[in-house]
Amino acid sequence: VADVGLAELPALAALRDRLTLHEQRPGGWQVWRHPGEPDIGDMGALARAMGSPVLSGFVMAGECVAVEGAAPRGGSWYACLGQEPMARHLAVSGLLLEELFLPARDAARRAVEWAVEAGATVDPGGLLDVLHVPRPESGAEELFSRLLDGLGIPAFPAVQDRTGTG
Numbered sequence: 184v185a186d187v188g189l190a191e192l193p194a195l196a197a198l199r200d201r202l203t204l205h206e207q208r209p210g211g212w213q214v215w216r217h218p219g220e221p222d223i224g225d226m227g228a229l230a231r232a233m234g235s236p237v238l239s240g241f242v243m244a245g246e247c248v249a250v251e252g253a254a255p256r257g258g259s260w261y262a263c264l265g266q267e268p269m270a271r272h273l274a275v276s277g278l279l280l281e282e283l284f285l286p287a288r289d290a291a292r293r294a295v296e297w298a299v300e301a302g303a304t305v306d307p308g309g310l311l312d313v314l315h316v317p318r319p320e321s322g323a324e325e326l327f328s329r330l331l332d333g334l335g336i337p338a339f340p341a342v343q344d345r346t347g348t349g
Contacts, residue, residue, distance in 0.1 A: 210303075212336045226253035236301040238334070240264075240327045243272055248323045249284075250330065252293070254300040260293035261285055264326045267318045287314035294334060303335025310334065 206214040230237045236254040243249065247265030263269045263284040270280050285293060291311040298305035310333040319326040328338065 206338065208331070208336050208338055210336070212331075214331070226251050227255075227259055229253065231255045236297050238297075238331075240330070242323045242327065243269070245322050245324070246319065247272065248327050248330075250290075250327075252297045254297050257293075257296050257300050260290060260297065262287075262290035262294065262314055262330075264313065264330060265316065265319050265323055287311060290314050294330075298334045298336075301335070305335045306333045 202215050202217055204213060205216045208214065226237060226239060230253040234255060236252065236257070238253075239251045241249040246268035247263065249269070250262040250264060251259060252262075253259040261284050263280055266280060269284075273280060273283070284290065288311065291307060291314055294310050294314075295305050295307050310330070313326060313329045313333055316326060332338070
């Protein structure tokens with residue numbers, strides 16, 4: 184949660200020119216985009232600099248997401264969204280999912296702890312469901328959005344126009 188733009192933080196100075204604000208969410212949460220694989224550095228240090236939990240999701244080829252969460256007191260955790268495509272991506276480098284990411288149940292437990300530290304109202308069942316999705320049906324970004332919802336960081340409700348169509 185930030186009162187200033189995430190890109191303005193000294194910890195992200197090297198990325199600043201390529202970050203774009205994608206979405207604002209209730210409670211001051213911000214979703215930013217970076218066009219490539221950003222080297223964010225120490226997420227724990229970023230969380231301490233922010234004074235609140237932070238979350239990073241690296242979308243790979245639109246089919247899976249490498250997630251890292253960090254909190255000032257709770258430390259860091261790693262999760263994978265879209266296990267089957269992620270396993271294929273890692274296999275190219277000779278790596279296994281289990282070498283980099285927590286199992287879904289452990290990731291959900293750590294995510295709940297992260298959300299509690301963030302002061303969010305978390306949906307543990309929804310988190311576990313999204314972490315168990317073998318491959319996203321609507322794309323990895325939609326899966327990441329569902330993770331945010333489960334963490335208690337929902338999007339603003341859609342605003343309908345006066346005709347009720349939009």
